[in-house]
Amino acid sequence: MSTPARARRPVVAVCGPRDPSPEVAAAAFTVGGLLIARGARLATGGLGGAMEAASRGARTAAAWVDGDVIGVLPGADASSANPFVDIAVPTGAGLGRNLVLVQMADAVIAIGGGAGTLSEIALAWQLHKRIVVLDLGEGWSSELGARALDGRRTDTLLRATTASEAAALALGR
Amino acid sequence: MSTPARARRPVVAVCGPRDPSPEVAAAAFTVGGLLIARGARLATGGLGGAMEAASRGARTAAAWVDGDVIGVLPGADASSANPFVDIAVPTGAGLGRNLVLVQMADAVIAIGGGAGTLSEIALAWQLHKRIVVLDLGEGWSSELGARALDGRRTDTLLRATTASEAAALALGR
Amino acid sequence: MSTPARARRPVVAVCGPRDPSPEVAAAAFTVGGLLIARGARLATGGLGGAMEAASRGARTAAAWVDGDVIGVLPGADASSANPFVDIAVPTGAGLGRNLVLVQMADAVIAIGGGAGTLSEIALAWQLHKRIVVLDLGEGWSSELGARALDGRRTDTLLRATTASEAAALALGR
Amino acid sequence: MSTPARARRPVVAVCGPRDPSPEVAAAAFTVGGLLIARGARLATGGLGGAMEAASRGARTAAAWVDGDVIGVLPGADASSANPFVDIAVPTGAGLGRNLVLVQMADAVIAIGGGAGTLSEIALAWQLHKRIVVLDLGEGWSSELGARALDGRRTDTLLRATTASEAAALALGR
Numbered sequence: 001m002s003t004p005a006r007a008r009r010p011v012v013a014v015c016g017p018r019d020p021s022p023e024v025a026a027a028a029f030t031v032g033g034l035l036i037a038r039g040a041r042l043a044t045g046g047l048g049g050a051m052e053a054a055s056r057g058a059r060t061a062a063a064w065v066d067g068d069v070i071g072v073l074p075g076a077d078a079s080s081a082n083p084f085v086d087i088a089v090p091t092g093a094g095l096g097r098n099l100v101l102v103q104m105a106d107a108v109i110a111i112g113g114g115a116g117t118l119s120e121i122a123l124a125w126q127l128h129k130r131i132v133v134l135d136l137g138e139g140w141s142s143e144l145g146a147r148a149l150d151g152r153r154t155d156t157l158l159r160a161t162t163a164s165e166a167a168a169l170a171l172g173r
Numbered sequence: 174m175s176t177p178a179r180a181r182r183p184v185v186a187v188c189g190p191r192d193p194s195p196e197v198a199a200a201a202f203t204v205g206g207l208l209i210a211r212g213a214r215l216a217t218g219g220l221g222g223a224m225e226a227a228s229r230g231a232r233t234a235a236a237w238v239d240g241d242v243i244g245v246l247p248g249a250d251a252s253s254a255n256p257f258v259d260i261a262v263p264t265g266a267g268l269g270r271n272l273v274l275v276q277m278a279d280a281v282i283a284i285g286g287g288a289g290t291l292s293e294i295a296l297a298w299q300l301h302k303r304i305v306v307l308d309l310g311e312g313w314s315s316e317l318g319a320r321a322l323d324g325r326r327t328d329t330l331l332r333a334t335t336a337s338e339a340a341a342l343a344l345g346r
Numbered sequence: 347m348s349t350p351a352r353a354r355r356p357v358v359a360v361c362g363p364r365d366p367s368p369e370v371a372a373a374a375f376t377v378g379g380l381l382i383a384r385g386a387r388l389a390t391g392g393l394g395g396a397m398e399a400a401s402r403g404a405r406t407a408a409a410w411v412d413g414d415v416i417g418v419l420p421g422a423d424a425s426s427a428n429p430f431v432d433i434a435v436p437t438g439a440g441l442g443r444n445l446v447l448v449q450m451a452d453a454v455i456a457i458g459g460g461a462g463t464l465s466e467i468a469l470a471w472q473l474h475k476r477i478v479v480l481d482l483g484e485g486w487s488s489e490l491g492a493r494a495l496d497g498r499r500t501d502t503l504l505r506a507t508t509a510s511e512a513a514a515l516a517l518g519r
Numbered sequence: 520m521s522t523p524a525r526a527r528r529p530v531v532a533v534c535g536p537r538d539p540s541p542e543v544a545a546a547a548f549t550v551g552g553l554l555i556a557r558g559a560r561l562a563t564g565g566l567g568g569a570m571e572a573a574s575r576g577a578r579t580a581a582a583w584v585d586g587d588v589i590g591v592l593p594g595a596d597a598s599s600a601n602p603f604v605d606i607a608v609p610t611g612a613g614l615g616r617n618l619v620l621v622q623m624a625d626a627v628i629a630i631g632g633g634a635g636t637l638s639e640i641a642l643a644w645q646l647h648k649r650i651v652v653l654d655l656g657e658g659w660s661s662e663l664g665a666r667a668l669d670g671r672r673t674d675t676l677l678r679a680t681t682a683s684e685a686a687a688l689a690l691g692r
Contacts, residue, residue, distance in 0.1 A: 008251070008261060009239065041240075041260070066182065067214070067240025070260065076276050076300070076440050078181070087214070087243065088181060089262055090276045094422050094438040095642055096615045100273075103249050103263045114669025115644040122638035123614055127249070139669075150633025150658075249613050267595050267611040268469055269442045287496025292468035296441055298461040312496075323460025323485075354597070354607060355585065387586075387606070412528065413560075413586025416606065422622050422646070424527070433560070433589065434527060435608055436622045446619070449595050449609045473595070 011070070012170045013043045013105035015098075015120045016050025016112050016141075023136050024112035025053040030163035031109055031134070032057030036064050038171055043105055045097065046071020046081045046088060050111055055084035072101040099123055107132065107170040109160075112139035121157070125149045132158045134166040184243070185343045186216045186278035188271075188293045189223025189285050189314075196309050197285035198226040203336035204282055204307070205230030209237050211344055216278055218270065219244025219254045219261060223284055228257035245274040272296055280305065280343040282333075285312035294330070298322045305331045307339045357416070358516045359389045359451035361444075361466045362396025362458050362485075369482050370458035371399040376509035377455055377480070378403030382410050384517055389451055391443065392417020392427045392434060396457055401430035418447040445469055453478065453516040455506075458485035467503070471495045478504045480512040530589070531689045532562045532624035534617075534639045535569025535631050535658075542655050543631035544572040549682035550628055550653070551576030555583050557690055562624055564616065565590020565600045565607060569630055574603035591620040618642055626651065626689040628679075631658035640676070644668040651677045653685040 012035050016028050032054035035042050042058045044051035051071070058069045071085035076092030091097040098116065102108060102123045107130040110117050118140040124131050133141035146159040160166035185208050189201050205227035208215050215231045217224035224244070231242045244258035249265035264270040271289065275281055275296045280303040283290050291313040297304050306314035319332040333339035358381050362374050378400035381388050388404045390397040397417070404415045417431035422438030437443040444462065448454060448469045453476040456463050464486040470477050479487035492505040506512035531554050535547050551573035554561050561577045563570040570590070577588045590604035595611030610616040617635065621627060621642045626649040629636050637659040643650050652660035665678040679685035 008254075008259060011260075065238060065240065067238065067260070072262075078277065081181075086181065087184075087240070087260065088277065089245075089273065091264070091273055092276055092440040092442065093266075093615070094618070095645060096438065096612070096618050099613070099615050099618075100262065100264055103265055104251065104261065114671065115641045118668060119638045119641035119645070122634045122641060125634040126614060126638070149637060152633065265613040265615065266442070267445070268472060269439065269445050269611065272440070272442050272445075287498065288468045288471040291495060292465045292472070295461045295465035295468060299441060299465070322464060325460065354600075354605060357606075411584060411586065413584065413606070418608075424623065427527075432527060433530075433586070433606065434623065435591075435619065437610070437619055438622055439612075446608065446610055449611055450597065450607065 010040045010106040010171065011043050011104055012040045013101050013108045014054040015045070015108060015110045015117045017114055017117065017139065018047060018049035020050040020053065020112055021138060024050055024138065027111050027134060027136060027163045028053040029057035031111070031167055033061045034164060034167035036061035036068055038167060040171060041068050041070060043070040043072060043101055045101060046073040046085050048082055052082040052084060055082055059084050072097050072104070102127060102129060105129060109134060109166050109170050110141040112136060113141050114139060117141065122149060125153065128153065130158070130170065130172070132160050132166050132169045134160045134163070183213045183279040183344065184216050184277055185213045186274050186281045187227040188218070188281060188283045188290045190287055190290065190312065191220060191222035193223040193226065193285055194311060197223055197311065200284050200307060200309060200336045201226040202230035204284070204340055206234045207337060207340035209234035209241050211340060213344060214241050214243060216243040216245060216274055218274060219246040219258050221255055225255040225257060228255055232257050245270050245277070275300060275302060278302060282307060282339050282343050283314040285309060286314050287312060290314065295322060298326065301326065303331070303343065303345070305333050305339045305342045307333045307336070356386045356452040356517065357389050357450055358386045359447050359454045360400040361391070361454060361456045361463045363460055363463065364393060364395035366396040366399065366458055367484060370396055370484065373457050373480060373482060373509045374399040375403035377457070377513055379407045380510060380513035382407035382414050384513060386517060387414050387416060389416040389418060389447055391447060392419040392431050394428055398428040398430060401428055405430050418443050418450070448473060448475060451475060455480060455512050455516050456487040458482060459487050460485065463487065468495060471499065474499065476504070476516065476518070478506050478512045478515045480506045480509065529559045529625040529690065530562050530623055531559045532620050532627045533573040534564070534627060534629045534636045536633055536636065537566060537568035539569040539572065539631055540657060543569055543657065546630050546653060546655060546682045547572040548576035550630070550686055552580045553683060553686035555580035555587050557686060559690060560587050560589060562589040562591060562620055564620060565592040565604050567601055571601040571603060574601055578603050591616050591623070621646060621648060624648060628653060628685050628689050629660040631655060632660050633658065636660065641668060644672065647672065649677070649689065649691070651679050651685045651688045653679050653682065
């Protein structure tokens with residue numbers, strides 16, 4: 001009487017700044033496309049900068065279908081989403097949206113990033129999520145490297161140096 | 174270089190109880206399927222009962238594609254979603270998840286329902302969302318009927334008596 | 347080495363509209379004062395109208411001490427609190443602040459009220475809080491009366507017709 | 520007809536781990552007492568460890584009055600608060616309670632700390648709060664020191680090495 005239940009596709013959150021350098025934006029674009037190509041959905045904070053670059057990249061993947069790009073917004077209505085977001089989730093929670101973003105992800109990729117990205121990494125660590133930090137020589141994702149944030153986990157942040165490596169580490173393959 | 178931005182598909186939230194009567198469950202199932210058939214996505218609270226019935230119904234629509242059924246969960250991880258949810262949004266906000274559910278919807282359909290559904294109707298009213306109450310002779314969606322909840326809006330709740338009418342009113346066509 | 351732990355004083359949430367009638371405002375003012383006089387703290391949504399009237403009333407009680415009036419705000423900073431709030435809790439959650447307000451209360455008193463107050467009553471019901479509806483002939487607190495919202499509880503809303511009765515019912519004495 | 524509105528007393532949030540070293544717990548205890556002695560209220564995450572130590576310390580101050588110690592809890596009911604909390608704010612937001620805690624504070628003092636404290640520092644930075652990191656040779660408050668987290672602010676974290684210095688820096692005097 002209905003389609004049999006199947007495993008939900010993995011969701012990877014890509015976190016990065018609203019005012020990225022060209023290198024960070026390009027990496028976010030590439031990562032977004034690779035994640036879709038490898039069968040994942042993309043979730044971002046839904047606004048501009050690295051979030052928009054990743055979303056735009058996801059739309060370029062041949063495998064992309066409408067619904068693959070999710071934007072988890074700080075505001076209470078969908079109008080602030082960048083135009084490449086397929087599904088807008090307006091949390092109305094302000095900075096609290098980062099928590100929803102991380103909670104819905106199976107893995108998190110941080111690229112560059114300031115205090116916002118740092119808080120997302122710290123939240124993801126507490127939630128025992130797989131975390132990839134893409135080291136392009138700038139921001140917290142570069143500064144932290146392959147370290148543990150505290151003693152609650154025996155693993156570390158996963159350091160990547162290319163977009164391709166970041167996507168592979170996030171998906172564990 | 175990327176797929177041109179398009180309008181996002183409308184999202185309709187279906188709200189109803191975890192312990193529905195057979196009539197409410199059947200209506201939720203039918204509404205879920207009709208919404209997908211008419212081009213909308215479905216969002217629910219992601220758990221069992223009327224939420225699961227609507228999600229299961231959506232999966233039966235010929236037009237369904239993976240990503241059309243969204244579950245906005247009260248808990249902080251995706252594992253509590255019913256098996257017909259394509260995309261789980263674990264808010265970790267408890268009853269606050271109802272606010273995210275309503276905010277992400279272009280329209281809300283309430284079927285039967287107790288205090289949880291009543292709070293969703295009251296939130297949707299404050300957010301100036303289109304609200305359809307399906308009157309099957311039980312719960313708040315039947316008791317409220319085509320009335321205004323207060324003076325802030327000049328319109329009223331939209332009363333439907335069949336699943337088909339509810340879907341049509343929600344989509345404004 | 348420290349003050350022995352004591353029972354926390356009860357907290358009563360007073361819910362009502364931002365644009366109250368003179369009767370509703372006067373009742374909120376009186377209720378606020380009575381709650382403090384009887385040993386409770388007052389919590390409101392922290393803004394104007396009935397929220398401000400209740401807070402102002404609390405400040406008039408001879409028993410008032412700084413800290414007795416709490417304002418749980420929708421915004422992310424304290425500046426929107428009315429001037430009679432002693433402790434501002436800026437939730438940044440928009441309408442989600444109503445959930446925090448109700449969660450922190452041992453009892454809820456609704457006075458008059460539109461859809462916002464209705465959502466607070468519905469949330470408080472789900473959280474199994476003691477709920478007093480002050481019937482002054484207007485708003486949802488008058489319309490609902492001494493009824494149950496659904497079958498999950500065996501008790502009902504507690505109907506009061508005077509401020510004094512509302513305070514007494516809220517405190518169970 | 521009512522007490523004239525006065526400036527609200529400053530609120531200082533003290534952030535630290537649930538499993539503190541004796542040195543961190545002692546510093547939290549001392550900081551809690553000093554903040555009350557100097558006219559501030561104390562807010563913490565309301566649970567055990569450094570949060571409880573700070574709350575207990577606040578209760579020892581001669582200036583303490585009931586209402587000075589606020590616990591902003593992750594859960595939805597007040598029962599998880601440590602016994603030295605005067606006012607419990609059960610957010611029901613899980614890790615999202617850290618955001619409410621920081622938003623309600625005029626200044627934040629971090630002591631020791633793992634990923635939870637790190638996320639609070641990163642949130643407070645984004646919210647342009649005054650942030651004191653007490654360097655006792657352990658945790659993120661020691662590792663970060665007097666640095667900027669990103670380029671959005673021209674100031675830095677304020678490094679203290681004693682509880683007394685931390686309280687003074689938090690209060691700007």
